[in-house]
Structures are given as C-alpha cells and as structure tokens.
Amino acid sequence: MADALIIRGLSKRFGGLRAVQDVSFSVKENETVALIGPNGAGKTTSFHLITGFHRPDSGSVMAYGREIVGLKPHDICAHGLARTFQVAKPFGAMTVLANVMTGAFLRDKNATVAREKAREVIEFVGLAAKENTPAKDLTTIDQRRLEMARALATQPRLLLLDEVMAGLNPSEIDQAVGLIGKLSQRGLTIVIVEHVMRAIMAVARHIVVLDHGQKIAEGSPKEIVENPEVVRAYLGSYVHPPTAGES
Numbered sequence: 654m655a656d657a658l659i660i661r662g663l664s665k666r667f668g669g670l671r672a673v674q675d676v677s678f679s680v681k682e683n684e685t686v687a688l689i690g691p692n693g694a695g696k697t698t699s700f701h702l703i704t705g706f707h708r709p710d711s712g713s714v715m716a717y718g719r720e721i722v723g724l725k726p727h728d729i730c731a732h733g734l735a736r737t738f739q740v741a742k743p744f745g746a747m748t749v750l751a752n753v754m755t756g757a758f759l760r761d762k763n764a765t766v767a768r769e770k771a772r773e774v775i776e777f778v779g780l781a782a783k784e785n786t787p788a789k790d791l792t793t794i795d796q797r798r799l800e801m802a803r804a805l806a807t808q809p810r811l812l813l814l815d816e817v818m819a820g821l822n823p824s825e826i827d828q829a830v831g832l833i834g835k836l837s838q839r840g841l842t843i844v845i846v847e848h849v850m851r852a853i854m855a856v857a858r859h860i861v862v863l864d865h866g867q868k869i870a871e872g873s874p875k876e877i878v879e880n881p882e883v884v885r886a887y888l889g890s891y892v893h894p895p896t897a898g899e900s
C-alpha cells in the first residue's frame with residue numbers, strides 16, 4: 654500500500670521546551686495509526702504541526718506526495734487532511750447543520766450542494782435527529798459526533814482525531830469505536846490520538862508512542878503492549894504484565 658503521510662525529523666520548541674523532537678513515522682493509505690503517550694508527550698503538538706496550526710522548526714511532512722510544511726491549515730485541509738480538536742470548537746449558537754455546512758463549503762460554494770453533503774455526514778455520524786439543535790445544547794458524545802461531521806464534510810482522505818473519546822462513558826466509547834471502524838471500511842486513512850487504550854487496541858493497526866516529545870516505540874498493538882519501555886513510560890497504569898514468579 655502507498656504512503657498517505659510520511660513524517661521525517663519533525664521538531665518543535667516552545668522557548669526552552671522541546672515539545673516534539675525529531676519525530677518520524679509513516680501512515681499507509683487506509684491504515685489507522687494511533688499516536689499515544691503520557692500527558693505532555695507532544696501528541697497534540699504533532700497534530701498542530703501536521704495540519705499547519707504550528708510551523709515546525711525542522712522536519713518534513715509529505716502528504717500524498719506533496720510537502721505540506723509551510724502551507725496554511727485551510728490549504729492542508731483542501732489537500733485532504735481534516736482534523737478534530739481536543740477541545741471542540743463549534744459555533745455554539747449555530748445549528749448542527751449550519752456547523753457542518755461550514756466544513757462542506759470547503760469543497761462546494763453552492764449552498765444546496767453543501768447542505769446535501771452536510772446532511773449525508775450528519776446522518777452517518779448519527780446526528781440526523783438533531784440537525785436543527787444549536788451546537789451549544791449538545792451532549793458530550795453529540796459534540797464529538799459534530800466535530801467528526803465537520804471534519805468529514807470537508808471530504809478528507811486522511812482524518813486526524815484528537816481525543817474524540819475523552820469524557821465518554823463505556824457504551825459511548827463502543828459507539829465511537831464503531832464509527833471509526835465504519836470510516837476505515839469506507840477507505841479513510843485515520844491518525845488517532847487517544848488515551849482510551851481499549852479503543853486504541855480495537856481500531857489501530859499500528860501504534861506510535863511518544864514520550865517527552867520523542868518517539869520511543871512503534872509497532873503493532875501486540876508489540877506495543879509488550880514493549881517494556883512503553884509499559885514503563887505510559888502503559889504501566891493500564892497493563893500489568895506478570896511480575897517474576899507469576900505465571
């Protein structure tokens with residue numbers, strides 16, 4: 654399979670803090686890759702660097718054969734990379750439909766076409782009954798659905814999901830996992846930042862682990878949960894491998 658995204662030597666400092674240090678990884682087309690690591694590891698900053706919200710100090714981001722470092726977020730979105738935000742930023746007073754149409758307008762300025770496209774993704778994420786609800790009145794899971802719908806309305810090839818499961822209860826997490834699975838079946842390439850490990854294990858085929866801005870491991874979910882350095886830096890609180898003497 655061809656590479657959708659090739660990241661090489663990505664670095665970003667904030668004053669003296671090296672938020673992302675020489676990070677490299679690739680994402681193949683139609684693959685779901687998870688970016689995990691402890692708080693402050695540099696995951697969201699990596700998303701900001703990939704999607705043009707921050708400019709890296711050094712490094713390269715090739716998306717579908719084109720260098721996108723230096724492009725504006727809008728142009729990166731037009732190139733097929735859409736993202737959600739850790740803290741949802743809908744237009745609160747606007748309805749679900751109007752919010753999603755703002756995404757659809759990227760591809761088509763015709764309001765009728767944009768409305769049609771927006772309705773299609775609203776239906777897909779399960780918000781059809783609430784298309785006229787103001788965004789500020791949505792529950793947490795519906796706000797996440799709206800975030801995804803806004804991103805999907807831009808018709809991306811690659812979707813970057815930043816902690817879309819934060820604050821969801823277990824059954825809502827299952828619904829979100831199901832939705833991500835359906836997107837992958839539709840052919841979308843997905844990069845997901847998430848702390849909910851059982852969700853990561855369910856959706857990701859490949860995992861990249863960051864710690865203090867550096868990549869400390871990458872591999873299949875099985876390789877990652879068995880990696881002692883990853884367990885030490887991050888997974889210790891989630892996975893308890895047998896200690897000496899246990900079977």
Ligand SMILES: Nc1ncnc2c1ncn2[C@@H]1O[C@H](COP(=O)(O)OP(=O)(O)OP(=O)(O)O)[C@@H](O)[C@H]1O
Nearest residue numbers: 667670672690691692693694695696697698699739
């Ligand atoms: N705009 C900024 N200015 C200064 N420091 C920043 C800025 N953005 C992020 N940082 C710092 O960079 C480091 C990496 O932050 P980042 O948000 O990328 O981590 P993260 O892995 O996404 O964490 P979390 O899991 O808590 O969301 C942190 O120490 C953070 O405080």
